[in-house]
Amino acid sequence: MSRLLVAILGDVDLPADTDFLADKVKVQSPSDALALLAHPPTPHSFISCLVVSMSNLPEPEAISLFRQARAEKRVFIVAHYPAGTLRVLSRASCVRAGCNMVTETALAIRHALHRIMQPPTEGARHRCPVCELGPFHAAELWHHMGLYHSSAPCEIAAICPLCHRSTGIVDHIRREHLPPDMPEDSRAHPPLLYAFGLVMVRRSDGRFLLVQERLDEGFWLPGGHVDPAESPIAGAAREVLEEAGIEVNITGLLQVNYSPSPRHVRVRFILYGTPKNEQQCPKEVPDFESSGAVWATLEEIRELGRANLLRGDEPLQWAGYISRGGNIGNIQILSNEGAPPPPI
Numbered sequence: 001m002s003r004l005l006v007a008i009l010g011d012v013d014l015p016a017d018t019d020f021l022a023d024k025v026k027v028q029s030p031s032d033a034l035a036l037l038a039h040p041p042t043p044h045s046f047i048s049c050l051v052v053s054m055s056n057l058p059e060p061e062a063i064s065l066f067r068q069a070r071a072e073k074r075v076f077i078v079a080h081y082p083a084g085t086l087r088v089l090s091r092a093s094c095v096r097a098g099c100n101m102v103t104e105t106a107l108a109i110r111h112a113l114h115r116i117m118q119p120p121t122e123g124a125r126h127r128c129p130v131c132e133l134g135p136f137h138a139a140e141l142w143h144h145m146g147l148y149h150s151s152a153p154c155e156i157a158a159i160c161p162l163c164h165r166s167t168g169i170v171d172h173i174r175r176e177h178l179p180p181d182m183p184e185d186s187r188a189h190p191p192l193l194y195a196f197g198l199v200m201v202r203r204s205d206g207r208f209l210l211v212q213e214r215l216d217e218g219f220w221l222p223g224g225h226v227d228p229a230e231s232p233i234a235g236a237a238r239e240v241l242e243e244a245g246i247e248v249n250i251t252g253l254l255q256v257n258y259s260p261s262p263r264h265v266r267v268r269f270i271l272y273g274t275p276k277n278e279q280q281c282p283k284e285v286p287d288f289e290s291s292g293a294v295w296a297t298l299e300e301i302r303e304l305g306r307a308n309l310l311r312g313d314e315p316l317q318w319a320g321y322i323s324r325g326g327n328i329g330n331i332q333i334l335s336n337e338g339a340p341p342p343p344i
């Protein structure tokens with residue numbers, strides 16, 4: 001197992017146990033660092049890691065060093081800021097200039113060195129198409145890509161050593177060559193999303209709108225499946241009209257229920273609304289949507305519950321909550337992506 005060669009510019013105290021991993025070479029200036037990268041101490045060695053302390057080096061000089069050092073693709077470049085001094089814009093500049101890692105802690109560098117120092121494994125034969133490091137097994141290449149190249153300022157086109165496709169290699173490896181022991185990337189295989197909107201509609205006399213479900217399933221809140229091109233509010237209002245025959249203004253959000261499972265995700269919005277026209281009659285002619293609908297008092301809903309005529313507890317829970325003056329959330333919390341924050 002060959003040791004790592006780590007060049008250090010400035011004051012960085014790496015934990016003592018990194019002595020077992022790496023030979024450390026102190027350099028005095030950015031030009032010394034670049035000279036060492038170009039001409040390592042022995043002909044067959046190379047600098048595995050360049051650690052630059054930002055404590056005394058002006059940032060523009062460091063950025064210039066990172067840009068030039070990046071010409072050596074195999075080196076893992078670390079910008080080390082003293083604790084509490086790293087600014088967001090500095091982090092962005094360093095990464096854009098080619099740094100692999102920006103940190104305030106020597107422990108993080110130690111962790112990275114352990115990751116870099118992968119002992120060679122039997123039968124590994126894939127070289128990284130970006131930096132030529134390796135050889136790796138497929139899973140090792142996946143981990144290497146994440147460590148070394150996922151921060152690169154732009155995607156890199158290359159031929160995949162595993163499947164020989166020509167592609168944006170970093171994201172390709174991430175998605176297509178996931179090691180079997182890693183949890184599946186949900187972006188590569190997104191789960192199906194089912195969105196439902198249920199509406200607690202309350203009339204000014206305190207009655208709540210209930211749907212009598214078809215096939216004798218009992219009474220429940222009007223609402224249903226949100227279609228793919230609909231907003232939850234539009235979908236829920238459409239379902240209230242179809243199931244209960246009432247045009248509704250949806251004005252509040254009571255709860256969002258999120259039910260994850262490996263292949264399907266169900267999201268349910270419990271909404272609050274009032275009828276657009278208090279005189280409008282609930283639906284009475286049955287169809288596949290429902291048998292009909294009714295305005296019910298809280299006491300009547302309780303009676304339905306006692307008689308086992310509710311499809312679920314939701315009407316009882318939410319009618320009770322609203323009747324007790326429970327808080328009704330601002331409907332603007334539920335918005336399309338890109339909407340501004342609600343007014344203060």
Ligand SMILES: [Zn+2]
Binds near residue numbers: 145
């Ligand atoms: Zn690489």
Ligand SMILES: [Zn+2]
Binds near residue numbers: 161162165177
């Ligand atoms: Zn591939």
